[in-house]
Amino acid sequence: MFPKKLGHLENKLLNTGIAYLKGVGPQKAELIASEIGLFNYFDLIQYFPTKHVDKSALSQIKELSEEMGSVQLRGQLKQITTTGNLQSKRLTAILIDSSGSIELIWFKNYNYVLKALKEDAVYTVYGKVNDFKGKLSIAHPEIKIYSKDDNDKGLPLEPVYPLTEKLKARFMDSKFFMSLIKQVLYHPDFDIPEYIPESVYKPLKLINRKSAYQQIHLPQNNAIQLAATRRIKFDEMFTLAMRAEKNKANRLLEQRGIRMPKVGDLFNTFFKKYLQFELTNAQKQVIKEIKDDIGSGKQMNRLLQGDVGSGKTIVAVLCMLIAIDNGYQTCMMAPTEILATQHYLTVKDLLSEMPVCVALLTGSTTKKNKEILKQQLQQGEIQILIGTHALIEDDVSYQKLGFVVIDEQHRFGVAQRAKLWNKSTLIPHVLVMTATPIPRTLAMTVHGELDVSTINELPKDRKPIKTIYRTENYRAEVMEFIRNQIEKGRQAYIVYPLIEESKKLDLNDLMNGYEMVNNFFPVPKYQISLMHGRMKPEVKDFEMKRFKEGHTQIMISTTVIEVGVNVPNASVMVIENANRFGLSQLHQLRGRVGRGGDQSYCILMTKDDMNFTSKKRINTMCKTNNGFEISQVDLELRGPGDLMGTRQSGLPDFKLLDLVHDDEIIDIAKRAAAFVLKNDPTLEASENAPLLEYLKQHQQDNFWGRVS
Ligand code: ADP
Ligand code: MG
Secondary structure, eight states: OOOOOOTTOOSHHHHSBGGGSTTTHHHHHHHHHHHHOOOBHHHHHTSOOSEEEETTOOOOGGGOOGGGOEEEEEEEEEEEEEESOSTTOEEEEEEEOSSOEEEEEEOSSHHHHHHHOOTTOEEEEEEEEEEETTEEEEESOEEEEOOGGGGTSSOSEEEEOOOOHHHHHTTOOHHHHHHHHHHHHTSTTOOOOOOSOHHHHTTTTOOOHHHHHHHHHSOSSHHHHHHHHHHHHHHHHHHHHHHHHHHHHHHHHHOBOOOOOOOOHHHHHIIIIIOOSOOOHHHHHHHHHHHHHHHTTBOOEEEEEEOTTSOHHHHHHHHHHHHHHTTOEEEEEOSSHHHHHHHHHHHHHHTTTSSOOEEEEOTTSOHHHHHHHHHHHHTTOOSEEEESGGGGSTTOOOSSEEEEEEESGGGSOHHHHHHHHTTSSSOOEEEEEESSOOOHHHHHHHTTTSEEEEEOOOOTTOOOOEEEEEEGGGHHHHHHHHHHHHHTTOEEEEEOOOSSTTOHHHHHHHHHHHHHHHHHSOTTTSOEEEEOTTSOHHHHHHHHHHHHTTSOSEEEEOGGGTTTOOOTTEEEEEETTGGGSOHHHHHHHHTTSSOSSSOOEEEEEEOSSOOHHHHHHHHHHHHOOOHHHHHHHHHHHHOHHHHHOHHHHOOOOOSSOOTTTOHHHHHHHHHHHHHHHHHOTTOOSGGGHHHHHHHHHTOOOOTTOSOO
16 A cells, blocks of 8 residues: 655644554554555544534433434443354344433444443443334444543544444544544644735634644534634635636736737628627627637637527627638537537528638538548638537648637537647637536636636527426327417427437337327328437438428427527427436526527426426426526536536545535635735745745646646
């Protein structure tokens, strides 16, 4: 077993191996290392308790119930017995106090325990109460012979550490760890130096670092324990925020960006002559932010958040026109072929009267066409290239790439984005667009380095989508509703979940659904499109086009239409087996309707009996159309790692900070970091010296990569 990186330790004492503590020694130290990965004093004091229990309180055995969880008892030990055979041996004893008795049980490592237990002695016992068919017991309790001194010494709040059975069986329980930590925290040489200037942490009502470490383990009272937790959480976020702010500042200092100072003919002509609607204020504001950014000579790295249907595409197009006006090429990357194709058609249509060369490059572009495209790209003829990740293949090179749009960013990995980065000598400006609003706390941590723009309003004429849920009993009614909408000239989607495109069962669902819908809506009066991921791209394109142009009234599909598909005339979205979809997916799907001026509807087909989380998801959908609220609920239901997709998330591994509930701390840490750097960008001031040193010592891999 090799010790972990030692370089980052703050002083010599903390560097000492655990074996040197009283009561440990090499054997125990090795077990501690292999069981919970603690090697030295510093590891130990960073091993935070999960909770504290008030050990001044004793429970009466008569009053115990399973609901009480962990309790502390005091009583005499009787009837120490081993039973069972070699395979399943167990050790039991009875603890008796003045009110009653309870059984204590050991299934494992009972030999160690057996040696230590003394019949008739008085013990203090701590553990979790189990109720097995009315018979109460405590398995593997912490147990200690009671002595009168126990009453005077010690703190009322005792830390509980997450420990393994193996450790506990060798009497390395929470009490044991508490004693080790005490030795470290109150050692005469113990110090854990402050690295944040007092002028920063004091006004934030934070306690200093040394007391935080002492009080988080061995608090005098609950309030101090909370203050200690708060300070350590603050540290976790503060260092992250400092690094993010610093990287951002460095990027702005070091990375000279392409300067795009002018708003030229293309932008102006399009804006005046061809833009069909008035931009929302939010759209105008975002365009202004981007314009200022790319005109400044600094490299832009911006995240554009906007709920589904908020009109991000037109913002991207207008900004690309500015880039072209300044003599640069642009590209727009989408996660799927359908979406790339659709963007291509939209952009081509928008710019049909404009002298701008738009091209499409996807995985299914023929070899011959690809060669032609590549040549045109290198010669600078193509001004807007739209496509899938085919855009970033190694052999695709641009003459003068200046502005990159990445749509639906959450599907791209950092590595892919970095590849795009290498496409030109000067780093192009990057606009990342996402319709999956990231909860504020996540945005601040994961995208700390990005500037964020938000479109927080929908175009004026939009009516909020009405969402309801219905069970199978109401099938006929739902179909009638669709018929009614079709008669008014509208169109409908019916979507089936397909968790994995290869699952036969799901495809059967889709085909059965198709048949069912066909019965309700017979040809030739009605035309139906069918689409799923296993179809050839040209077939999908064809079906999509038929639907878009109104030749078919109903689109039956799997979630291939999830992101970005835009058919403003569609007014009904039926989601089958809606309880099987995640919240953000439901919201994305719903966003396929409500894109025109008509009232739109989303009908969630569900089972009669749903579990708690399904119910919560469905209710949330019916209650709100707000993507930010929805993503917040999603975060609470699923946790941050899952929400972001752990591998791509780049979420650091926080010991205490909780991204769901600690937004206040995240906020103040972020602001404190910005404040420090604003006053002293290079951290030269003497009061910032410890901070600079600390950040240097705690240099970690930069988990964001260079782009986003
Ligand atoms: P998303 O942000 O989900 O990508 P889109 O860019 O696809 O949204 O826009 C959705 C629809 O709204 C499109 O049909 C687009 O033309 C239209 N749209 C965008 N901005 C406005 C606006 N300011 N007023 C009216 N319609 C708009
Ligand atoms: Mg979009």
